[in-house]
Amino acid sequence: MSTILECKDLCKSYGSKTALHNVNLAIESGHIIGLLGPNGSGKTTLIKLINGLLTPSSGQLYINQNPVGVESKKIVSYLPDHTYLESNLRVRDVFSYFCDFYEDFEEQRAYDMLAKLNINPSDRLKTMSKGTKEKVQLILVMSRRAKLYVLDEPIAGVDPAARDYILNTILSNYDEEATILISTHLISDIENILDQVIFIRQGQICLSSSVDAIRQEQGKSVDALFREVFRC
């Protein structure tokens, strides 16, 4: 087991507003980890820092012992919380784009998943419903053989059937050496597939534990614990 993600005194502020404060975190590879916290707690900020979309105010961040950069981007597969593809493109174009840039992108797997959903590869993204677009993005992300998958709110705002599909896709494409970091505030839906959870509140990590330990020691589900910790 090696450390896939490490944060040292990581801080991020936007002007006078602090989004992350002294985050220290080490994540071992081979786990599915839930990054849990209410809206505005700093989940997305942390995820954007991991992907190099934000520059830290102070502190360090390492992915597989490398700072964020070309090397880290090769092994991180990221699903943002919104659509980020040009809507004019066809699915096929996007696939070939990923194929060109990501050595670990398995095009055949992506096409297989597409076929299962009866999505035509020549369809343009702009003609698709929001849910379909999200599925296409998930297929792109999960068709990579990455070491770290970072999924920002993958199940927010989708119907239960789509949610089942998403969780299933994640599980069926996950290989045991990889690590998946899932941010969400819908805990009960994904609790069963997590083996570790990180609670984040007001830009600080307030709990990092295995799901079994929480259930065994506290005798309650992560969802119940979350409600207790973040009671308003």
Place this chain on the structure above:
Amino acid sequence: MPWNLTSDRPIFIQIMDIISLDIISGKYSPGEKLPSVRDLAQEASVNPNTMQKALSELERTGLVFSQRTSGRFITEDVQMIEDLKSQKAKEKIKEFLENMEKLGVNHEETIALVTQTLKGEQ
């Protein structure tokens, strides 16, 4: 179809219970090969690591055994399965009797009611 898991107990223990039950009930016969961790995890909609842990624990009880290359198998020790079956059955009966006592039905009356119900079914 995800397995029916409750939220208060560790998931791997619940998975162990479910697989044990499948063995006792004969869904898996002695010596049969278990599906892979990945397939079972997907069937149950749980983390493969959790499934792995549950199966390792089952191995420790002796109910399943692994062969390094070919996967995991149900024990061929029929006696052991039978023992487990009667143990589980006894647990259920105890639980049932306790529930009847709560209703104010004593053991003799319970037996009478059970017999009566069984006859009714026939």
Place this chain on the structure above:
Amino acid sequence: MLGKLFKHEFKETGKLLIPLNLVIICYTVIGAIMLGSRLFDDDHFALLAASSLILYILSIFAIFIVTFIFFTVRFYKTMYSSQGYLTHTLPVSTGSIIHTKVLVSVFWVVVTMAVTMFSVFAMVAVTIRTHLSYDSFNSFFMEFFMEFNEEFGMSFGSFLLPIMLLIIVGCFEGMLTVYASLSIGQLFNQYRILAAIVTYVIIHIAVNIMGTVTMFITEFSAMDSLFIAEEFSDSVLGSFYHTLFSVSNIEHIILCIIFYAVLYFLTTRKLNLE
């Protein structure tokens, strides 16, 4: 990876820039046919001739404005809006992304410039051919070059070269000003587009003032040599011309380097997507 970035950038930008340049070429062909057929010699067609010319000039302007806006919007969209999430998570260095964006956009602007110049040249050539009584096409230009040389004391080539250079540098500067302004706008926590526009206007005014000032200084100091020279000769005029353009070119090249450095530094070190 740089090659792949270039390939995709060309593919995406070509979708608009190839048709735009084809439009110019179509205009040229139609214009050349009309001019060559002496259609406009007839007074009845004077109005048509005038309006065609106006339409032509306006279209060329429109094409340049569209090109400029297209690259501005494209840079913003692919770098700083939601599409930036894809651009900046590609396993390529931020430097190569910037190189690609700058070089491909400047390439297209220069190509469009060249096509436009070719278009104007072609129309002029056709007019000369059909309307002036020269033995051959070549002899007209031979005569023109020779007269030019006599008049200004330099060859037409050495007259054109600094202008060409200034145009290319100008294309770089035009795009880099926009890109640098957008990257500066990203430093703000709110109203980033507004900040970019304000930055652009400020840079634009500053560069213009600076250009005028340098021009004045150069002119004055060069003018001295003009007066000192005992005779107002052609060669003095030539060297005056070249000094003016060299200073101008160097100034704009320096500005390009500064804008590039700003863009590079802010994108690699200060990136903060919304």
